[in-house]
Amino acid sequence: MTAEERAQIVVDLAAIRHNVARLREVAGVPVMVVVKADAYGHGMVPAARAAREAGATWLGVASLDEAVALRAAGDEGRLLAWLVVPGEDWAPAIAADVDVTAYDLDHLEAVAEAVAVTGRPARLQLKVDTGLSRGGARREEWAALVAAARAGEVAGTWRVTGIWSHLACSDEPEHPANARQEAAFREALAVADDAGLRPEVRHLANSAGALLLPSTRFDLVRCGLAAYGLDPAPGRLPAGVDLRPAMTVRARLALVKPIAAGDAVSYGHTWTAAAPTVVGLLPVGYAEGVPRAAGNRAEVTVAGRRAPVRGVVCMDQLVVDLGPEAAEHAGEDAVLIGPAPAPTAQEWAGWCDTISYEIVTRLGGRFARRHVDSAPASGTAEPTEPTTEPTTEMTTEPASVPTAVGEGGR
Template sequence: MSPLPVPRAEAVVDLAAIRHNVRRLAEHCGVAMMTVVKADGYGHGMVEVARAAREAGSAWLGVATIDEALALRAAGDTGRVLCWLTVPGEDHDAAITADVDVTAYSLAELAEVEAAVTRTGTPARLQLKIDTGLSRGGSTWDDWPALVEAARAGEVAGHWWVTGIWTHPASSDEPDDPANDSQEQVFRDALAVAEAAGLQPEVRHLANSAAAILRPSARFDLVRCGIASYGLDPAPGHTPDLGLVPAMTARATLAMVKDVAAGAGVSYGHTWVADRATTLGLVPVGYADGVPRHASNVASVGIAGRQRPVRGRVCMDQLVVDLDGDRPEPGTDVVLFGTGRDGAPTAQDWAEAAGTISYEIVTRFGGTRVTRTHVDSEAPA
């Protein structure tokens, strides 16, 4: 069977946009940059994004799991990598041997790291996380003094270097939320406790993308930029224009065009009924490919220079759009979301249509039926 001239469905990722975004964020923040590449680079391809971020000067990479960190090492990355999400029994041996910075939230995690150090004979690079109000991962305030004392004791014993202390904001995308001031103050207090215990970390970090852009006091020694590195707005309605460029364009190939009469119901449940004779286009992607079903009858796609509204429910494998009497040829390119420069929707548009955030739109789009293609718009022709 001959391959299709273009993929049926595709996520096209411009690595030049990643480099551009990382550079712009570093210029804006003025401190060291950690590019967060967890969850397969937010759906953009972890290894490829990591290489582009390094090329743009990112001193650190951030991932959630040890497996992700080890995949970066296997791909040849030798720079600083931080991981932060483990469960009891994780393979700290492999992380320590691979020179990955690991994070501890508790005395139990410290004990696991110490056991791994004993087995491998290799001191660990260790960071400590304090929960300052997100009520997610990290040490509680009550447990913090004991954690930093134990971390210092392990450092003196040669088990590890405490390379960082950090936390994560809850409401940085809402800059007027008083939680931002509260969390920053708790973090400063936690740093003071750690300093009193004798710890002198290499980096102190609080800011995610929104805080990095909007809150200079939260930048400390390092900022962790995830979604902004991919060119998407971390705080819609609040973020200044930094010239960030969305790196992913989600596209498909128009499968079919058909005429329907007024009164025709479209897709499951006939949640949209044509109020006039029109033409419909069949787009071969659906919720199995990460297209949010919640965007049914609200979102649009770009076809032939115009936004075409989704009609009826998004199905598992396909969706239907209203072509308003136009008849583009089957095989015409369909842009679900992209940079917005060509008038097509953006990931933020889809997020608003689905009642979610752009993180979810780009991270979910893909799967076994969607080809991911990396391009570099800065490369010589």
């Protein structure tokens, strides 16, 4: 039996194209689709191609390695990377025509050294910290950074192509931090303008900002989660924004057996059957990224019916309650995340006291990942309505747990 037959993540590329097209319509400005962290668990290269087909003029990644991997896979469009550590080699990304991000003067020095190695000017973006207190230059350092960036531009070392920041509370549009951050960003842009910088793009909005905060859209919006069909601000999406989840997660029942009243399930005996029932064993667990916190909280769907998870989620397996009248057999499918009536990633987030970003991004391990296309693209044309069962099968790859989870697309 193959890994695909045992447990798989199925990603519909038509859904990604649909979502990117809708985001472009709503935002009214160019869209950067963020494909960091293996496209939030959806597969970086296929997701990037689908995003480009839908008209994404930019892609965004966290690490330089991710950017270089996209170039190696054939992507030639505008591409931004933003997260480095001291001593990291910037040269391959600069040689591959990637826009890189500087937070401070040390970054500028590293970029200049890489430019000397590659023999070609860099495309450089500057990030200012407007209140997230994470990556980016502090406002006290901003004037010196833009002055040095302008000097490097005059010297021909780089071209400053963008200035950007990142919102902390855009999923709460009424939060006062949003207005404060926007004001700080506008102030930073004015300082850069006074220094003589004329960037191609100014960008602040992430997925929630793009959908809920029109004044933060500027020249470009960075959309991560929304591109994969998940709601970045649950319950707050504007009417008519039709996002389609691209991911379905399923596993086959490895075993079905009856248990008696009083029988306890899994480590620690945290659940005991109050009456006779039938349980099913699924061959996935926290090694595949299924949260251990889902024990006794989450549900899956078997034969179109919800089946609750019973007991602790183990490393390789979990147990679900099929009910006393269950007729299912080993080998039948269970859907962990998928179209109704299956649970959504947001439901899993609620059960596990987290966010849907973490649910989809952490899934990997021994899941096989299969890309399908329910509406094969023709150029950049709008895809037709996808069916529940995707029609065009594409490549299968082992899923992996990504390592670069960070900034720009939340």
